[in-house]
Amino acid sequence: MADYDLIIRGGTVHDGLGGAPRQADVGIRDGVIAAIGTVTGTAGEEIDARGLVVTPGFVDVHTHYDGQTTWENRLAPSSGHGVTSVVMGNCGVGFAPCRPAERGILVKVMEGVEDVPEVVMTEGLPWNWETFPEYLDALAAREFDIDVAAQLPHSALRVYVMGQRAGEQEPPTAEDLAQMRQLTTEAIRAGALGVTTSRNLLHRTKAGELAPSLFSEEDELCALAEGLKDAGSGVFQIIPAPMGDAVSEFALMRRLAERSGRPLSYSLIQMPTGDDQAWRRSLAALSAAADDGLQMRAQVAPRPVGMFYGLELSFHPFAYHPSYKAIAHLPLAERVARMKDPALRAQLLWEQAEDTNPVNLKTVKAFQFSYSWGQEADYEPSLTDRIDKRAKAAGLSVEEFAYDMLLADEGRAIFYQPGANYRDGNLDAVREMLGHPQAVVGLADGGAHYGMICDASFPTYFLARWARDAEASQRIALPQAIAALTSEPAALAGLNDRGRLAVGLKADLNLIDFDRLKVHVPTVVHDLPAGGRRMRQLADGYVATIVSGQVTYRNGEPTGALPGRLVRGQRGVPALA
Numbered sequence: 001m002a003d004y005d006l007i008i009r010g011g012t013v014h015d016g017l018g019g020a021p022r023q024a025d026v027g028i029r030d031g032v033i034a035a036i037g038t039v040t041g042t043a044g045e046e047i048d049a050r051g052l053v054v055t056p057g058f059v060d061v062h063t064h065y066d067g068q069t070t071w072e073n074r075l076a077p078s079s080g081h082g083v084t085s086v087v088m089g090n091c092g093v094g095f096a097p098c099r100p101a102e103r104g105i106l107v108k109v110m111e112g113v114e115d116v117p118e119v120v121m122t123e124g125l126p127w128n129w130e131t132f133p134e135y136l137d138a139l140a141a142r143e144f145d146i147d148v149a150a151q152l153p154h155s156a157l158r159v160y161v162m163g164q165r166a167g168e169q170e171p172p173t174a175e176d177l178a179q180m181r182q183l184t185t186e187a188i189r190a191g192a193l194g195v196t197t198s199r200n201l202l203h204r205t206k207a208g209e210l211a212p213s214l215f216s217e218e219d220e221l222c223a224l225a226e227g228l229k230d231a232g233s234g235v236f237q238i239i240p241a242p243m244g245d246a247v248s249e250f251a252l253m254r255r256l257a258e259r260s261g262r263p264l265s266y267s268l269i270q271m272p273t274g275d276d277q278a279w280r281r282s283l284a285a286l287s288a289a290a291d292d293g294l295q296m297r298a299q300v301a302p303r304p305v306g307m308f309y310g311l312e313l314s315f316h317p318f319a320y321h322p323s324y325k326a327i328a329h330l331p332l333a334e335r336v337a338r339m340k341d342p343a344l345r346a347q348l349l350w351e352q353a354e355d356t357n358p359v360n361l362k363t364v365k366a367f368q369f370s371y372s373w374g375q376e377a378d379y380e381p382s383l384t385d386r387i388d389k390r391a392k393a394a395g396l397s398v399e400e401f402a403y404d405m406l407l408a409d410e411g412r413a414i415f416y417q418p419g420a421n422y423r424d425g426n427l428d429a430v431r432e433m434l435g436h437p438q439a440v441v442g443l444a445d446g447g448a449h450y451g452m453i454c455d456a457s458f459p460t461y462f463l464a465r466w467a468r469d470a471e472a473s474q475r476i477a478l479p480q481a482i483a484a485l486t487s488e489p490a491a492l493a494g495l496n497d498r499g500r501l502a503v504g505l506k507a508d509l510n511l512i513d514f515d516r517l518k519v520h521v522p523t524v525v526h527d528l529p530a531g532g533r534r535m536r537q538l539a540d541g542y543v544a545t546i547v548s549g550q551v552t553y554r555n556g557e558p559t560g561a562l563p564g565r566l567v568r569g570q571r572g573v574p575a576l577a
Contacts, residue, residue, distance in 0.1 A: 003041030004029050005549055011049030011511060016056035016486035016500040018479045026054060028507040031548035031563070032574075036503060045551075049511050052543055053478070056486040056501050057084025057146075057508030058459045061265070061440065061493050062237075062299055064114050064448035066094040069139055069148055071124035071529055073562050077456035077537050078446035079145045080556065082485075084508035084547045085567070086446060087493050089151035091239050092197040092213040095125065096135030096153075097160040097183065103127060105159050105167070109212065112205035112357070113198075114448035115314055117532050124529030132183070133190035136566065144564030145552045147508075149493065151237060152187040154197035154224060155212040166212040177223040184227025191568030193493055194235035194262075195224045199249070200242055208357030218252060225260035233570055235493065236264040242271055246278035250285040254294065263295035265492060267443055269305050269420040270429040272369075279433060286438050297492055299442030300433040302462040303379045304418030307452045309367050311335060311411040312524040312533065314451030317367045317399050318406075320353035320360060336411040339403075349399055368398045370417035372405055377519050377537075379418065379461070383425040387415070414522070431474050434466070434484075440492050441484050450534035454522045459485050460539040464517040478514075494570025504574045507549040510542060517541035 008026040013036065027035035027043070063086040065075050078086055088094070093113050095106055107125075111118045129135040132152055139148065159166040161179045172180070184195050203211040221238075228234045236256055240249040257264040270279045282298065289296045309316045312332060318324040327338050338344055353364050368388040371381040383389070391401035406413055421430050433439055446456035466474070467481035476484070490499025498506040522535040538556060545553040548563040 002044050003027070004034060004039070004043040005045070006546070006551075007039055007043040007046045008049045008054060008509070008511065009046055011052045011054035013054045013501060014056075014479055014482045015502065016483055018483040021053075021479060026501065026509065028546075028549040031507055033501060033503055033505050033507050036501060047511065047544060051513070053512040053514045054501070055082075055482045055510045055512060056499050057510060057545065057547065058082045058485040059085045059489040059493065059495060059499050060442075060444050060446060060456075060459070061087045061489045062090050062442040062444055063088045063446040063456075064090060064093070065148060065446060066150070066153075067110065067116060067121055067125055068447045069142065069144065070126055073143055074145045074558060075148065075446065075564075077454065078444070079545070079558075080542070080553065081457050081460045081539050082510045082512070082542055082545055083146060083446075083456075083459060084545065085147040085149065085490070085495060085498060087149045087151060087193055088447065089153050089192075090196050090237055091200075091203065092154035092211065093203075094150075094153035094156050096129055096132045096156060098127075098156055099130060099160065100127070102159050102163065106156055108205045108207070109155055112207070113203045113211055114445075115450055115452050116448060117450070117528075119530045120450075120528045120532035122530070132187040132192065136191050136568065139566040140568070142566070143562040145558060145562055146547055146564040147567050148564065149193045149495070149567040150191070151235075152184060152192045152195045154195065154216070157183060158212040158216070167209060167215065169215065171217065172220055177220060180220065181223045181227040181230065184224050185230040188228065188231035188234040188569075191566070192234065193570060194237055195228060196237040197221060197224065198239040199244070200239045202242075202359050203239070204357060204359055206357060206360075208355075208359065218255070221252075221256055222259050225256045225262070228260040228262045233494070234262055236260055236262060238264065238266045240266055242269070243274060246275070246281040247285065250282050253296065254285070254289055257289070257294050257296050263297065263492065265297045265299050265440065265442070268298040268300055268433060268439075269443075270423055270433075272419050272423050276423060279429060283433065283436050286436065290438050297438050297440050298433070298436065300430070300439045301421060301443040301455070302430060302434060302441055302458055302466060303427065304422040305420040305443065305455070306379075306416055306418040306422070307363070307449075308414050308416055308454065308522065308535070309370055310414040311406055313414065313535075315360075315363050315367070316406060317364060317402055318348050320355045320364055321348050321351040322354060323347045323351055332411050336407055339407060345403060349397075349403065366417055366419070367402070367415065369419075370415040373414050373416050373521055375521065377521050378416070380422075380427065381416070381418070412524070431466075434476070440489050442489070450528065450532065454535040454537045457519045457537045457539060460517055460519050460541070463512075463514070464519070468514065468517065495567065496573045497571040507546060509546040511544040513541045513543055
């Protein structure tokens, strides 16, 4: 019998804590790291890692795989970018708890907030649960290519407790608040890693109705915090009001952290308009909270928080024009053929966008701030190449200028709009946010925004852009960059059995050809339930990804291994480590 299941030979091993790398072997047995150093003995398989960077598997604390985990075993795109553990249920949206009569409400919320088509959820969700513990039981029966952990979403909880009143102006009763508190505690004790909510007024159904959590006042948020306190575990994740006053928003979050006695994480971005110093004021308040001993962390995106436009995607300049709506159901090739008709072209250029959801209209209008993408993923485009500026130089309206560009490549052309974090045409604000000691890389949103955002590639981009390609003055040292993707998010989520390479810890690893790391331009595939479409973004540089000691990806291709499981509750450091 072999001494190990797998030995990784001669790689440059990073511990995930920011320590200096060393040349070493890694021996794995029974899904756990059994030896690091000069490993003697035999193994069922050996991998030559000379010249490769060996890291812990990446931990992504901000995803939305709540639906995908119920109908799919591979959690792509995340699993193709070195991620070996994900935390879902963020932003207050999800599918449990839920009574049968209220399933449609949660589907419409997820469709609007996270851009998952209703038909995909109607076809894909098995709904073999009602309570949150039952949802976890359903996930525990499934197998994945990576580990998954869940959080309790506030909007679902509010609908479960208040029914139709959840989406109206009626405040919760004392009995409602008591039940929310009790159910939060129940969810944590069943294995949820925390509770999540949103105060972002952009979070609406497709028709424009506010997500249920947006009707909540502080007393209701405190009920959730007290539920965490009662359980003695869990993280409070919150999306603050992005256009709200940064100081008052942080003060509210601080009160919640004090009330719960538990860690709190929140989203932090540089807004494209309005107060340009809001993010700095938030960081200053975060530093003060840390000095006072509060466990508060800011989730920061490592690149622009933007979106894509195109005829294959959810938005483009004509998506809400009446004449386009009449052909939107047609296959892409037929739509392109129709749009080449001069009469339809003239009609579309004359019409205006019409929709009940102001967010949709605002999103379409923001196309003017996008850039045309070719064969390379350009997340830092020159302001001079922006569509509105090019149109003005050509003496055309944005719609006139973009019309034929949309039809390029048989209608598969895509445009990227770097909304937040790119206000001045650079990533200086991003670098400053990433450098804050209480910041965590997050906001990748894997499993959501199938037709407008593809940020699950954040880990690959982060390593290549900030640890390899950045100017020396802005570069993040590779050991620290790896820690930012591994031990730091793992600690935030309370998953202390992973995110580091040490004997006795979970054997989740990446073998990376660092010089070859690259993010590709997304392409559209139709592989969701009911033929739904989503963007797929591939990467170069991952020689192997290993989950619980099993190789799940080799050179970017899945092996078919499904060692990933539901993670119930926070994990301590194993005794052997």
